[in-house]
Amino acid sequence: MGRFPLTLRSVESDDTIHPHTRSRHAGLLEKIREISGIDVFRCIQCGCCAAGCPTSDYMDYTPAQWMKLLQIGCFSEIAESRGVWTCASCFACLARCPRGIDLAKVAEAVRQIHLRKGLDQQDPARIPEETLRRVPQIAVISCFRKFSS
Amino acid sequence: MRDIPYYPGCTLTTTALNLDESARAAMKKLDVNLAELPRWNCCGTVAGLSSDNLMHHVGPIRVLVRTQEMGSSRLVTLCTMCFHTLRMSNQLVQNDPDRLEKINSFMDREEDYRGRVKVLHLLEILRDDIGFEGIRGHVDTSLDGVKLVSYYGCLLTRPKEVAIDSVESPTVLDDLLRSLGADTPYEPYATECCGSYHTVGEPEIVDDLAYKICESSHRRGADGIVTSCPLCHFNLDESQKRFSARGNSIPEIPILYFTQLMALALGLGEEVCHFDDHHVDPRPMLREKGLIG
Numbered sequence: 001m002g003r004f005p006l007t008l009r010s011v012e013s014d015d016t017i018h019p020h021t022r023s024r025h026a027g028l029l030e031k032i033r034e035i036s037g038i039d040v041f042r043c044i045q046c047g048c049c050a051a052g053c054p055t056s057d058y059m060d061y062t063p064a065q066w067m068k069l070l071q072i073g074c075f076s077e078i079a080e081s082r083g084v085w086t087c088a089s090c091f092a093c094l095a096r097c098p099r100g101i102d103l104a105k106v107a108e109a110v111r112q113i114h115l116r117k118g119l120d121q122q123d124p125a126r127i128p129e130e131t132l133r134r135v136p137q138i139a140v141i142s143c144f145r146k147f148s149s
Numbered sequence: 150m151r152d153i154p155y156y157p158g159c160t161l162t163t164t165a166l167n168l169d170e171s172a173r174a175a176m177k178k179l180d181v182n183l184a185e186l187p188r189w190n191c192c193g194t195v196a197g198l199s200s201d202n203l204m205h206h207v208g209p210i211r212v213l214v215r216t217q218e219m220g221s222s223r224l225v226t227l228c229t230m231c232f233h234t235l236r237m238s239n240q241l242v243q244n245d246p247d248r249l250e251k252i253n254s255f256m257d258r259e260e261d262y263r264g265r266v267k268v269l270h271l272l273e274i275l276r277d278d279i280g281f282e283g284i285r286g287h288v289d290t291s292l293d294g295v296k297l298v299s300y301y302g303c304l305l306t307r308p309k310e311v312a313i314d315s316v317e318s319p320t321v322l323d324d325l326l327r328s329l330g331a332d333t334p335y336e337p338y339a340t341e342c343c344g345s346y347h348t349v350g351e352p353e354i355v356d357d358l359a360y361k362i363c364e365s366s367h368r369r370g371a372d373g374i375v376t377s378c379p380l381c382h383f384n385l386d387e388s389q390k391r392f393s394a395r396g397n398s399i400p401e402i403p404i405l406y407f408t409q410l411m412a413l414a415l416g417l418g419e420e421v422c423h424f425d426d427h428h429v430d431p432r433p434m435l436r437e438k439g440l441i442g
Contacts, residue, residue: 034200034201035200037200054344055358057357058354086351090304091303091307091308092340092342095308102308104198105200108198109199122350135348136163136164136165136380136383137159137160137164138158138160138194138228139345139346139348139380140349141159141191141194143349145194145195
């Protein structure tokens with residue numbers, strides 16, 4: 001699971017990383033905090049979120065792993081992975097987190113930072129007609145809200 | 150007959166007429182008129198979770214302005230997704246006067262929303278206004294002998310700030326069904342997500358989750374699964390036609406709205422229930438249980 005060995009390094013304090021990268025990482029975490037209200041360093045990596053997540057089996061990185069990877073500066077790995085896009089915004093993670101962290105909001109923040117660059121994950125024109133006939137409109141609108149800008 | 154302002158939402162006026170019409174009929178029998186909000190608009194389906202984007206809250210707040218225009222401090226809705234979206238936006242502005250002022254300034258052609266409307270799910274009206282004992286007194290055809298799993302899904306009970314009942318162990322739907330005479334076995338997946346909007350892009354995920362819920366309910370001897378959410382209903386109902394093709398084989402299990410069971414128990418008949426709209430036809434089970442002719 002995952003592509004990276006998870007090491008306890010804070011990007012901001014690591015002198016081997018270029019200051020530009022360090023400040024860009026700090027900026028992204030600040031943006032995540034602004035959008036979600038969450039400081040990702042509050043996560044204590046207990047894993048309750050991942051254990052209760054109904055779609056974690058279909059993710060490459062589970063909610064607990066997003067939090068660690070964000071802490072160590074791997075934003076693009078999270079934004080370009082399946083994990084945050086497989087989230088169903090069911091709030092089971094928030095219900096079970098002992099620190100009350102709303103990971104659904106963290107996932108939303110990562111998605112939004114990505115989508116606001118124009119990197120839509122869903123194109124309405126490419127949804128098969130058979131799907132549009134099959135599913136209720138509530139599902140289609142929800143997808144537009146979650147996967148497009 | 151007292152009126153309560155009612156927000157149907159897009160799905161209840163189209164693909165979930167079975168939920169809407171059975172609810173209106175059942176509530177009339179309980180002396181409550183679900184008075185449809187005039188000029189209502191789409192709520193947006195999912196709660197806006199970005200703190201820096203207030204546009205997602207304009208639709209829901211406009212719905213609450215319509216409620217205010219009706220002179221009411223309460224709005225009832227049935228669709229779980231609409232309920233969640235409206236209540237989340239309402240709570241946001243009630244707790245944050247600055248955001249409320251920004252939204253009101255943006256909607257400068259509407260009266261200001263004053264933040265005093267309470268968004269309620271119909272189950273709360275049944276539990277808190279009418280009471281389950283009161284409903285039991287109106288039962289014409291008991292659901293005695295019918296085993297029904299209450300499936301709450303995600304959004305009736307999470308997050309806890311907008312929940313209508315306990316986050317992990319809700320009972321409101323079970324209590325309602327028991328007041329109608331039904332048995333309600335414990336179901337560990339009662340609050341597990343059905344996969345929600347992934348039915349559009351990743352239906353395999355929904356098929357897996359729906360199978361887990363249906364299989365568990367079947368193992369507990371359920372005659373049917375009862376829900377409130379049109380998307381949960383669709384996911385649990387429609388995915389069953391793919392179960393045997395995937396190699397998962399359990400008998401079909403009808404997915405019903407709680408309002409349809411209310412309509413039957415209150416003696417209103419199957420016409421308001423629109424059972425034709427179901428993928429898994431509940432009528433054989435209901436006929437066998439003596440609930441329809």
